Amino acid sequence: DTAVSQTPKYLVTQMGNDKSIKCEQNLGHDTMYWYKQDSKKFLKIMFSYNNKELIINETVPNRFSPKSPDKAHLNLHINSLELGDSAVYFCASSRLGDEAFFGQGTRLTVV
């Protein structure tokens, strides 16, 4: 059983399109996160959700919006994709103050 699963693993799309990345965790954690890892491998927090409430919203463009239908899911919607959005996006979950479990990542390429 995969603890944190995200789909798709690869996503190639044209500039201007709207896309979504899905994430699900079966660990019963109350906090989920989205991280962006750029070409220099720096892992940067984008959003975190605790009990379906957005508790941290980093300075990311408002074209990015997290949506959590329930405690086990945190999807990432991206509107009007730009070339600079190309990166690997990781979903993660944890109990607050504890270790984080990461998904396998979604490599987004905007052409």
Next chain:
Amino acid sequence: SQKIEQNSEALNIQEGKTATLTCNYTNYSPAYLQWYRQDPGRGPVFLLLIRENEKEKRKERLKVTFDTTLKQSLFHITASQPADSATYLCARDNTDKLIFGTGTRLQVFP
């Protein structure tokens, strides 16, 4: 802002030696520090967590220290093996989120 830095971008060592990776933080002392391993094409995997009131933590060949005076954590892999080659990330807590360092790419040569 609370920053976390890993000084070495890359570290090459010979098999059997001890690898030591450094993580430095600024501003207030974090409640805990975590260390993760990341292999190419995969997500980070948790290794160890050390709290500010702990000086040292061990797990098999891994050892982590936390020095609040130096504002530093050291991560040691003893008797290193080529399979230990990966990128190692340290992370600090910051208001309900984890802030990651830039990582150190470790290469262990046979």
